[in-house]
Amino acid sequence: MYGCNFMQCWTCQIGFCWGCGREHEDHERICRDMTVPLENMQLQHFLTEYFSRDRIEAFNLSVHIRKTRMTVSMREMLRVTHKVLSLDKEWYLTNLLEARDRLLEAGRGEQVHAMLSKYFNFCEQSQSSLANLSLQREIAPQSRRKQIHGLHMKLCNFYQLLLSPTSTKHWKHFMQKVQSQFELF
Numbered sequence: 001m002y003g004c005n006f007m008q009c010w011t012c013q014i015g016f017c018w019g020c021g022r023e024h025e026d027h028e029r030i031c032r033d034m035t036v037p038l039e040n041m042q043l044q045h046f047l048t049e050y051f052s053r054d055r056i057e058a059f060n061l062s063v064h065i066r067k068t069r070m071t072v073s074m075r076e077m078l079r080v081t082h083k084v085l086s087l088d089k090e091w092y093l094t095n096l097l098e099a100r101d102r103l104l105e106a107g108r109g110e111q112v113h114a115m116l117s118k119y120f121n122f123c124e125q126s127q128s129s130l131a132n133l134s135l136q137r138e139i140a141p142q143s144r145r146k147q148i149h150g151l152h153m154k155l156c157n158f159y160q161l162l163l164s165p166t167s168t169k170h171w172k173h174f175m176q177k178v179q180s181q182f183e184l185f
Contacts (some may be wrong), residue, residue, distance in 0.1 A: 002115050005018040005019040005020075046144050057145060058135055061145050062131045065134065068127060070124050070127045070156075070159050071124055072124075077113075077117065077120060079115055080162065080163060080165065081109070081116055084112050084116065084165040084171050084174055085108065085171060087174060088171050091108070110118045112171065112175065115175060115178070117156075119182060120162060122182070126151075126159045127152075127155060130152050155185075158178075158181050161181060164179065
């Protein structure tokens with residue numbers, strides 16, 4: 001392809017020669033010693049040309065949030081409930097020996113199971129909400145993404161607290177600790 005090789009960048013308005021790549025101010029001093037025809041090139045569009053960087057980062061944050069596992073099976077829920085109830089070893093062993101099948105139907109067992117179910121459901125629903133929230137256009141700026149990321153980290157810590165009830169010595173202390181963390185949301 002022969003002809004004028006003068007190009008001008010749309011962004012910075014700098015003129016340059018398509019053939020040699022050197023800067024030029026106008027068509028007058030353009031390279032004329034081109035003897036080999038230029039290749040016929042096709043421009044490839046990058047994602048950043050279609051989406052802003054903020055939107056791409058918001059999408060990446062959404063993917064990161066969705067990858068975090070915050071669902072609990074019924075079996076895992078029962079395991080955690082038994083772990084919390086076993087923090088009071090004397091009560092747990094007495095009730096376990098007397099009525100193993102009805103342990104979760106006892107007042108304390110039912111209360112702990114209901115509260116843990118509520119908290120685990122909160123984690124799962126909040127994770128989904130944060131992932132969707134991160135994709136909204138008005139949330140795209142970096143400061144809002146940092147807030148969403150901070151909430152997600154807090155949610156992950158809360159979820160880990162629920163999964164490890166052995167961090168306290170008594171079931172009431174554990175449930176109070178969980179409740180106080182829950183109220184921070």
